[in-house]
Amino acid sequence: MSSPSGDGPYSDAPPLPAAASAVPDAAPAAVEPPGSAVSASAHTAGTRPIPGPRVRRAGRLLPWHPYVQLERLLGWAARLRYPAVSSALAAVALAACGVLILRLVHRQTGTTGLLVGLGLALLPLPFVLGALAWLNQTARVPLRHTLFCLAWGACAATTVAIMANGWASDFLVAHQGSMRGETIGAEFATPLIEESAKGAAMVMLLLPLHRRLRCRAERTCAVLVRRSPAPLRRSVRRLRNAPRLRRHLRPLPYFRPATYHGPHPRGGRRRARSSPRTLAAGVVLGGVTACGFAFTENALYLGRAFTDDQQTRLDGIGLGAPPSLRDFDTTVHTFVLRGLLSPFAHPLFSALTGLGIAISLTTGRRWLARVAAPTGLLLAMALHGVWNAAAGLGTHGFLLVYGMVMVPSFAALVCFAVWARARTARSARHPDHPPRDPAAGRSPRRGTTA
Numbered sequence: 001m002s003s004p005s006g007d008g009p010y011s012d013a014p015p016l017p018a019a020a021s022a023v024p025d026a027a028p029a030a031v032e033p034p035g036s037a038v039s040a041s042a043h044t045a046g047t048r049p050i051p052g053p054r055v056r057r058a059g060r061l062l063p064w065h066p067y068v069q070l071e072r073l074l075g076w077a078a079r080l081r082y083p084a085v086s087s088a089l090a091a092v093a094l095a096a097c098g099v100l101i102l103r104l105v106h107r108q109t110g111t112t113g114l115l116v117g118l119g120l121a122l123l124p125l126p127f128v129l130g131a132l133a134w135l136n137q138t139a140r141v142p143l144r145h146t147l148f149c150l151a152w153g154a155c156a157a158t159t160v161a162i163m164a165n166g167w168a169s170d171f172l173v174a175h176q177g178s179m180r181g182e183t184i185g186a187e188f189a190t191p192l193i194e195e196s197a198k199g200a201a202m203v204m205l206l207l208p209l210h211r212r213l214r215c216r217a218e219r220t221c222a223v224l225v226r227r228s229p230a231p232l233r234r235s236v237r238r239l240r241n242a243p244r245l246r247r248h249l250r251p252l253p254y255f256r257p258a259t260y261h262g263p264h265p266r267g268g269r270r271r272a273r274s275s276p277r278t279l280a281a282g283v284v285l286g287g288v289t290a291c292g293f294a295f296t297e298n299a300l301y302l303g304r305a306f307t308d309d310q311q312t313r314l315d316g317i318g319l320g321a322p323p324s325l326r327d328f329d330t331t332v333h334t335f336v337l338r339g340l341l342s343p344f345a346h347p348l349f350s351a352l353t354g355l356g357i358a359i360s361l362t363t364g365r366r367w368l369a370r371v372a373a374p375t376g377l378l379l380a381m382a383l384h385g386v387w388n389a390a391a392g393l394g395t396h397g398f399l400l401v402y403g404m405v406m407v408p409s410f411a412a413l414v415c416f417a418v419w420a421r422a423r424t425a426r427s428a429r430h431p432d433h434p435p436r437d438p439a440a441g442r443s444p445r446r447g448t449t450a
Contacts, residue, residue, distance in 0.1 A: 285354045
């Protein structure tokens, strides 16, 4: 039921404007000040709904209200998007971890053992980093990211690994016995802890690609890498042509496929393809992180071995006899095992993790994007567990595992690096035509990038 004038509370018709419903010959109303209640009601009557009570705004007046704390937390989190703030926080955190790990190593080795361990652990490091630098000419990872991964592996990952391995070893020994607990810890707990700690650096570097979708002005500034390749290429072209985009919201250059147009294999139209050069970035990031981790771990083991040899020599011979190389058999054995036979062991393990993460970020297949990263991490853990188990098999068992597992795995990684380097060189020489697959006689698949 409605009133005749159409102004009733049950009226179905829309309310008339104030100017149309006013009487023409009526006296003009007095002018009210802009901030008065009458002016506000006259302005909002019939044109917009009257706003209700602001519960959140009233709650913000309290200093310890949950909304106040949430806004403060989000404000501090938003400041981390600035590269200067995030870089400063990362440098301070890594420096603190470096001081802590130096203190932990010094407690187990002593001053002399620490200096000897650092000197011996530094010898194989230039060769491994040189090989990764050669591969980085294909991957084009920025220097700041390589330095972050190197510092993370040497400081943060080793700190987490030493503390977590100690807790896990004590727990397993208390519940499984001495021998069985140490075996389970070396073959299962240690690979799980160390590979997860090293892979966290790559996750921290690549996580902003998934969450930075909008800038502070509510304009779309970045794209998800998990989307299909066609929308990704259109978005990348739009990002390249936009002059006002913020640099920290752009996708990382070494995980952004370079698009070029080539003839369609069936003739006619042209389509864009991705240059195969992005999977090498995951290998470089994982390898550099593992180099830092292996450096600190080798310094710990070599310093501990030198301290034990020195104590054994003092107990058996004394200070009168001159030292010889036979007095430091444990140190020599540890250096040969870690510095000469397996300097690429940890980079090989972490390269599998980085390769899996790179595949999940660059492929156009959803099932492969979901499976690649966990598969790479599981393969790294399995290979690390096999390598740790080989130490308890004796000399013949160790050589068998070294020749049948480690050498073929390292050879496969070297072949991949050479293939990625050659593939990128061919693409650079012929930028207008995508490389053909000689076996199938057509262009490579959409998800194959190196």
